[in-house]
Amino acid sequence: MKIRMNKKTLITVMIILSLSLLVGIAYFQFMGKDEPVVLHYKAFMAQVREGKVETVYYVDDPKLEGRLKGGQEFITDNPRTEGFKETLLMHNVKVEENSANSIVTNIVGLIGLVAVFAGMAIFMSKQSSRQTSMEFNKMSSIEAAPQGDIKVTFASVAGNEEAKESIMDLVDFLQNPEKYVKYGARIPRGVILYGPPGTGKTLLAKALAGEAGVPFYAVSGSDFVQIYAGLGAGRIRSLFKKAREHQKCVIFIDEIDALGKKRDGMNGNDENDRTLNALLTEMSGFHENEGIIVMAATNRLDTLDEALLRPGRFDRQIEVGLPDVNARHQILKLHSSKKPLSPGIDLGRLAHETVYFSGAELESLLNEAAILAAKQNADQIKHEHIDRAYYTVIAGEEKKDRSAISQEDRELIAYHEAGHALITKMVAPENRVTKVTIIPSTKGAGGFSMNIAPDKMCRSKREMLNQIRISLGGRAAEEIILGEDNITTGASNDIEKATSTIIAMMKRFGMNQSTGLLNYDVVYNYSNGGVDRVMLDECKKTMDQLYEETKSILSKNIHLLEKIAQTLLERETINEDDLDQIIDENLANAM
Ligand SMILES: Nc1ncnc2c1ncn2[C@@H]1O[C@H](COP(=O)(O)OP(=O)(O)OP(=O)(O)O)[C@@H](O)[C@H]1O
Numbered sequence: 001m002k003i004r005m006n007k008k009t010l011i012t013v014m015i016i017l018s019l020s021l022l023v024g025i026a027y028f029q030f031m032g033k034d035e036p037v038v039l040h041y042k043a044f045m046a047q048v049r050e051g052k053v054e055t056v057y058y059v060d061d062p063k064l065e066g067r068l069k070g071g072q073e074f075i076t077d078n079p080r081t082e083g084f085k086e087t088l089l090m091h092n093v094k095v096e097e098n099s100a101n102s103i104v105t106n107i108v109g110l111i112g113l114v115a116v117f118a119g120m121a122i123f124m125s126k127q128s129s130r131q132t133s134m135e136f137n138k139m140s141s142i143e144a145a146p147q148g149d150i151k152v153t154f155a156s157v158a159g160n161e162e163a164k165e166s167i168m169d170l171v172d173f174l175q176n177p178e179k180y181v182k183y184g185a186r187i188p189r190g191v192i193l194y195g196p197p198g199t200g201k202t203l204l205a206k207a208l209a210g211e212a213g214v215p216f217y218a219v220s221g222s223d224f225v226q227i228y229a230g231l232g233a234g235r236i237r238s239l240f241k242k243a244r245e246h247q248k249c250v251i252f253i254d255e256i257d258a259l260g261k262k263r264d265g266m267n268g269n270d271e272n273d274r275t276l277n278a279l280l281t282e283m284s285g286f287h288e289n290e291g292i293i294v295m296a297a298t299n300r301l302d303t304l305d306e307a308l309l310r311p312g313r314f315d316r317q318i319e320v321g322l323p324d325v326n327a328r329h330q331i332l333k334l335h336s337s338k339k340p341l342s343p344g345i346d347l348g349r350l351a352h353e354t355v356y357f358s359g360a361e362l363e364s365l366l367n368e369a370a371i372l373a374a375k376q377n378a379d380q381i382k383h384e385h386i387d388r389a390y391y392t393v394i395a396g397e398e399k400k401d402r403s404a405i406s407q408e409d410r411e412l413i414a415y416h417e418a419g420h421a422l423i424t425k426m427v428a429p430e431n432r433v434t435k436v437t438i439i440p441s442t443k444g445a446g447g448f449s450m451n452i453a454p455d456k457m458c459r460s461k462r463e464m465l466n467q468i469r470i471s472l473g474g475r476a477a478e479e480i481i482l483g484e485d486n487i488t489t490g491a492s493n494d495i496e497k498a499t500s501t502i503i504a505m506m507k508r509f510g511m512n513q514s515t516g517l518l519n520y521d522v523v524y525n526y527s528n529g530g531v532d533r534v535m536l537d538e539c540k541k542t543m544d545q546l547y548e549e550t551k552s553i554l555s556k557n558i559h560l561l562e563k564i565a566q567t568l569l570e571r572e573t574i575n576e577d578d579l580d581q582i583i584d585e586n587l588a589n590a591m
């Protein structure tokens with residue numbers, strides 16, 4: 001029998017055949033293997049250590065892809081640390097640098113898909129083609145739908161008092177922008193929350209929307225990092241367009257560093273720049289009284305492009321630090337309120353035992369404990385569950401030095417910070433010491449003592465000398481308590497600050513008799529050096545003298561130094577009132 005086909009049917013059959021082929025290829029590209037699983041970085045590192053990771057496609061993107069030994073593909077966060085590749089290699093992981101797999105095959109797959117879609121659009125009837133194009137649109141603009149009705153309020157955030165206070169102001173801005181406009185005040189547009197992971201930055205942003213009763217749009221900087229040119233900028237524009245439809249709202253951009261990394265020319269990425277520029281343009285395009293606040297979060301403020309931090313952009317920066325013992329207690333209380341805890345569990349004590357835990361880790365501690373209790377069908381969450389959960393949380397941690405901070409180091413830091421604080425109170429009572437803490441700051445210092453000099457146009461010589469004494473207070477306390485041989489590197493920043501002050505006093509301000517009323521930058525310009533030695537000797541002499549004075553002040557008040565340090569070890573953070581109280585009580589006792 002002869003099959004008769006006319007031209008039209010032939011073309012149709014050909015098209016169907018080639019389409020099925022393309023669909024087939026696309027199918028194997030995307031579905032043939034399992035969907036990649038998203039591994040959290042901690043879980044990923046655990047797999048590496050256990051030798052379960054076969055290959056990692058090493059790229060300079062925020063996300064990394066790879067394959068486990070069983071063939072399962074995964075995606076994880078790229079730490080972009082220096083020794084990362086070596087760590088992988090040491091654990092017998094195959095590291096492929098060009099990521100031929102991920103990018104090229106994705107492009108091939110994508111072209112295939114686009115061809116399929118295009119073919120289908122031509123081929124198929126009108127209504128089905130409309131549907132495909134809808135799918136297509138969805139693919140290219142995955143932006144945040146507003147999360148209406150945010151239930152998170154400040155009551156859901158424990159600790160973080162300072163951050164909460166700053167954000168409280170913003171609630172009023174959002175609720176009554178007219179009020180501020182009436183006074184000609186510029187409403188803040190952008191706020192950056194910065195601090196270690198898991199300290200509640202997302203939570204605080206949600207609380208702002210929740211308290212103000214406005215919609216909350218959340219996106220992540222890493223969502224914008226992609227290979228399709230121009231899409232990132234487009235997404236930003238449509239995000240803001242949508243946001244503007246509401247009179248007031250909060251836009252939250254997590255991991256802003258993925259977009260707004262410092263541009264150093266070397267590893268500039270046009271696509272990122274375009275997205276970042278779109279963001280900056282949108283932000284400067286707000287009207288004064290538009291009640292839109294853009295909040296962004298980052299773990300590292302210092303890696304951000306300065307363009308982001310200029311006035312009118314993200315000009316408010318709020319630190320969200322690790323919780324101190326009090327805050328930890330509150331966070332534990334909050335997250336255990338709906339869990340059947342055995343009455344034998346003392347959360348106050350647990351707070352003491354969880355130094356350097358973030359809020360997220362505390363939450364996970366209680367959650368792990370609850371899971372263990374449930375597995376055993378125990379009637380309550382008991383000590384042994386918490387104990388075991390404690391090790392799960394700690395062991396799951398990357399080895400940060402934090403859990404390794406010894407009691408010895410804590411004591412050292414406590415005396416060092418107590419030294420700064422006490423000297424401030426003794427020599428410059430007009431300064432405010434708002435906070436003294438032995439919790440490490442995000443900038444890598446062991447602890448810090450916040451010391452704010454009154455705001456003045458000009459500084460006197462006495463004030464500058466006092467500032468140097470305050471800087472030297474940390475090292476002086478170390479030497480008095482531990483002896484000269486046990487002083488540490490912890491004072492390096494302090495010494496740097498003291499040195500630049502003293503040099504400025506001589507070089508620019510004419511505040512030293514021997515070096516006189518000369519500006520030494522000008523002198524050096526004319527004389528090609530030659531006076532260095534005099535300057536150096538004079539600096540050293542003054543510094544030595546100030547250091548001796550500082551030590552003598554601390555030695556005379558050593559009982560106060562002890563008391564402040566002990567209180568710090570106990571409470572980790574003290575504020576000005578606590579400090580004043582300690583000093584008043586002990587001075588009274590001494591009399
Ligand atoms: N101060 C806190 N009070 C109560 N819960 C907290 C606090 N900090 C963190 N948590 C808990 O940890 C979880 C994670 O916090 P969140 O996502 O806000 O941290 P983050 O700072 O945004 O972290 P990342 O930098 O990793 O994005 C919260 O959902 C909450 O359960």
Ligand SMILES: [Zn+2]
Nearest residue numbers: 474490491494
């Ligand atoms: Zn110091």
